[in-house]
Amino acid sequence: MADQINVGIVGTQFMGRAHSNAYRRVADFFDLPARPVLRAACDVDAAGLKEFSKRFGWQEQETSWQKVVARDDIDLIDICTPNVLHMPIAVAAAKAGKHVLCEKPIAMNADEARQMLEAARDNDVRHMVGFNYRRVPAIALAKHLIDQGKIGRVFHFNAVYYQDWLVDPDFPYVWRHDIKKGGSGAHGDMNAHIVDLARLLVGEIEAVCGEQEIFIKERRLPDSSGKGTVTADDAMVFLARFCDGALGSFIATRFATGRKNFLRLELFGSEGSLVFNLERLNELEFYCRADEGPEQGYRNILVTESTHPFVKAWWPPGHIIGWEHTFVHEIRDLLVAIAEENEVKPDFYDGLRNQQVLDAVCESSQQHRWVTIPPS
Amino acid sequence: MADQINVGIVGTQFMGRAHSNAYRRVADFFDLPARPVLRAACDVDAAGLKEFSKRFGWQEQETSWQKVVARDDIDLIDICTPNVLHMPIAVAAAKAGKHVLCEKPIAMNADEARQMLEAARDNDVRHMVGFNYRRVPAIALAKHLIDQGKIGRVFHFNAVYYQDWLVDPDFPYVWRHDIKKGGSGAHGDMNAHIVDLARLLVGEIEAVCGEQEIFIKERRLPDSSGKGTVTADDAMVFLARFCDGALGSFIATRFATGRKNFLRLELFGSEGSLVFNLERLNELEFYCRADEGPEQGYRNILVTESTHPFVKAWWPPGHIIGWEHTFVHEIRDLLVAIAEENEVKPDFYDGLRNQQVLDAVCESSQQHRWVTIPPS
Amino acid sequence: MADQINVGIVGTQFMGRAHSNAYRRVADFFDLPARPVLRAACDVDAAGLKEFSKRFGWQEQETSWQKVVARDDIDLIDICTPNVLHMPIAVAAAKAGKHVLCEKPIAMNADEARQMLEAARDNDVRHMVGFNYRRVPAIALAKHLIDQGKIGRVFHFNAVYYQDWLVDPDFPYVWRHDIKKGGSGAHGDMNAHIVDLARLLVGEIEAVCGEQEIFIKERRLPDSSGKGTVTADDAMVFLARFCDGALGSFIATRFATGRKNFLRLELFGSEGSLVFNLERLNELEFYCRADEGPEQGYRNILVTESTHPFVKAWWPPGHIIGWEHTFVHEIRDLLVAIAEENEVKPDFYDGLRNQQVLDAVCESSQQHRWVTIPPS
């Protein structure tokens, strides 16, 4: 087994930065069977690419993703592009025998996702979707508690993802407002995350019923040449019924004034409950019906103990970690999976199932009725 | 104008106690144009009625509500019975020229509610529905801030009402589990409250789409003679579209393990936001976009200042009040309205509109589609 | 045993109102061996007394406390006057064979407190000091948990009592600013409470070292005739060593801008910890080292269950009570003690021990050294 994994990254914006940071930090804190090598970065914006590569130490630069995918000296393709490019890059990479890490949502629709999954399986490469919140230690602890039966049968999964950066009516029209370029808006960006956590923590969703809204219909063009018509959703809310009978409620919006990156989960079960908020991601609230009656109460667990998932690699108890650390955990697990030739989750199958839910919600919101999720 | 208002109360359980307490306390803290006289209490359970009357100082006892309604020495009929009796008592009382305070939900359905409204209007009596949470000082402050434009246009109204007393599978089958006797379950009991607050704070609802669940289908009969089949909902969740374009999300459940009486409102608007939680009812969170940028944040307003609604009557700042005080405020405003011959809100019109929403949600959950609220 | 206890109250301001409310409510919610009768109220302000008596139903009025104490038809004297009158009234009442409830701090100094204790003992009357916070359900639960050994040996007792009503420099000079009339300022008013809770929850204090401050030295006279020199402390902070080895930290201030009635306790012990805040008095935080390691966290216990102290008398879980309810609990226990001829705590012995600590802190702050509390 090689002790290095050569990485090629496509896309150098927000996610490109977050992934780069993870590659550069992971070996400082985790023991790895193979270290990542930041081999090549790719972006159509050559100037930005140069600056990005210098900053994060990417050895070479490419402006064509096809060239990166074709290089012999790359083992892993990391896709941080706009959603519309996820499928073509991932499929090409898999066909070229590269492992693939793809940002979320996996694709523009379930058909694309299925092509990606099939390409990955057919070519026997590792595949992962960047649902990084699975690897918040508090979320991983929640999963562990659920697997131990600590909250029993789940009755309710209520999730919200609140941001507010579109409340400002002067925020200009950008490609994200165009459904043709970005796919859905808040839905694909934010509901994708909480749907993934729902699948992780509760299980598959049977049917959904959604409603979307565009609160500000037109926005000024950045060059002040006029106005653009917003076609991507500002907010999408939906109800869900899980296959095991739990009820779900999901809200994603960029119009939650005052909330910046507020992702709250509430799981109520027959034996206990869990509450999580991404803005306080080092904490997990846990209610345990097994506690003595008069002493029952939501425990605020500070998830910074060495016995908590991922934490041992970092700092002593109470020394909190940040949002970016979730990517380090994700990259760590991916590198180990590649080196040891094991599966890693969430993979393209999860991406496909996630996308099927997202698609069903969109269909539901257009047709104003419940839509059943197809079998995988 | 008489300086006394003679009250007859029907129903001596939970709400009967809460209302009795309010009548007994209101004049100790508020200046009133007319004091309430606890003239007669009524219940079919004669033994319980006697104990209740003695405890709260009701002067006389009746076991037939018809007799109470017929008495000449009663000015105000206070209805604290199971829902199925709301309409017949309220209509009879109005026809007898009595003012009426009726607990929520106003009726078994909108038709009943309309009969009540018409009876009250035809007979020119005061009518009020017991949506007491309008008179939590923090809610009244929220209304005041909204009316001042402090949060601007509302984008989202997200409300939950969580309790957990049915999580215990050994909790026995009672009349509340029978839809024929109690009407809906969590829906009529809990969604009724948050729908009222939605109408107060945002405005009328245009359409809804709901889903209900009964998590435990059978429960043991109290006399251990067998099991009863639960027909009333354990939980009801629904989406809503408000007439002014806001999106709404409502969740009512008695299966929110660890939450006892947790009613949370989140209103996000173009100029600010508001968050409220009934378990901390002396607090209101307010986010104000007009604050200087780097200093913006959710303010936790301790709503105990003499400048806050209703508070001046009570204690100095920081000396919190309890849940029961909301009834004192409600009774106070009703007594003033009766004495001064003014309108008081929420009245039977609000009760009817509320019931129309509740009915539409039920219809929606049965037919698995969106249902439009009829014009009033 | 008589089924009525005739009460005479002296003082009709803030505490007079709080006590009156308690007498009027206690029998509505608690079963009592003897009901209180609001026999006579006393104040030197005849006009205010009339209004007060009418509002709260005091049957008769007196403007001389000596007369109230001398009446044959009074069983219990309730002292709500300025501190300087506590001792003379209490001693006279005890000598007249009356039971005595006295507001806190018990007296102007420990000598006075001792006279009160001796008078009460010599005349075999019930005696109680109004440290009402002992009967916040959350505090009573804390005491219960401590008595069960749930937090083990206490290492730290850190308490603060924050108010802010003197921050406004335009707040006028009143008698409370004059040390001769009011005794100490924040110290006697606020530290008295947290010292009582320290004694209740941890035990006796061995030695103290304090420091006081008057932040605004002069204030305008209410009649605008000039300025008064403030001699009572605005803030008093002190360290303490408990007899059992625990360390204590106490802060009382009326200059804690933004805090209205914020009394926070933090107890750290060998087996667990407790945190309480009076502005959220229905909650108690409890950390339990016996919980499984990865699941340890501060539990937020909503102290509204029927299994919690005092709660059963009130409302269902999650329906919070207010500050004033503590007085109902206090009066309830006092009435039972009188009727059943039992001891009741906190009594004048507790008041004396409390005053000895307060006096020692004052001496310490004047002499800038540690002062040992004398044996009782």
Next chain:
Amino acid sequence: MADQINVGIVGTQFMGRAHSNAYRRVADFFDLPARPVLRAACDVDAAGLKEFSKRFGWQEQETSWQKVVARDDIDLIDICTPNVLHMPIAVAAAKAGKHVLCEKPIAMNADEARQMLEAARDNDVRHMVGFNYRRVPAIALAKHLIDQGKIGRVFHFNAVYYQDWLVDPDFPYVWRHDIKKGGSGAHGDMNAHIVDLARLLVGEIEAVCGEQEIFIKERRLPDSSGKGTVTADDAMVFLARFCDGALGSFIATRFATGRKNFLRLELFGSEGSLVFNLERLNELEFYCRADEGPEQGYRNILVTESTHPFVKAWWPPGHIIGWEHTFVHEIRDLLVAIAEENEVKPDFYDGLRNQQVLDAVCESSQQHRWVTIPPS
């Protein structure tokens, strides 16, 4: 000006890791006039040193700090050793013309600190003490608000620093328990931090009065050969009077069961207040008396906006950072100061003043009296 700064680090434990991480990350996120080069690492433990160097990319290894200090290819000496070595290394480094970053507390006592300050000044090198919490964005924002007059005159500075890792009686005896080897215990480790924040946010301290405790007097030796007597404090509490009249309260303890790294500041001022907690270091609470009366409340500012100190370099709003980021900020400012030949704070003067306060508290706790801080 060189575009590289060669660093030699002495000490490879907890702080060595935190500093190494900072050197490796700072240029990824901040534009720097000169990049750090991780030239040499030093520790007496050769095996640990090798592992550490490999992990964090230190180019060379030394087991003698004297050799590191003597090397020509080092510009900056970073001292992460036990406290007893701070002075000799810092003085030697300064004399060798190296810039010096020294962990806190600066020294074993003020005499040592003064030697360090003089050596640094005499040799005209940059000097900094590792009070990293100054560069928590929320703390830097607090400082900014204070400098703008937003809280006015400070009345109270109440700080606690709670940890609990010594509560376990089975935790073994280590060098930190020996006052001769580690200097003070919780005091030097934890009070040093909150004293620094006090000086930053309020100003110089005039006098102090402290009390220490060792709750567990003996601990088993790690090799099970017997027991060691603990001589370093488990907890130190003290009162302070600031030169400008504010009152201070400080608590540092390793026996605060359930608190892991809980550093809470409360500043109450004439115009507003601030509250901070290190376990939620992305948040700052701010109360502003200039807000309209009924809308006043503690604002919870999520300090993750690009307008907040240091934040722009990182992630979008709401994407929280961790404890370790404070070191990146510290190193960034130090590197800039070195490159641009400017002052940087907190420097050895701050370290000296800090140490004088710590020393005075120790003296006070031994002599049980107030001790005045000497002029600098």
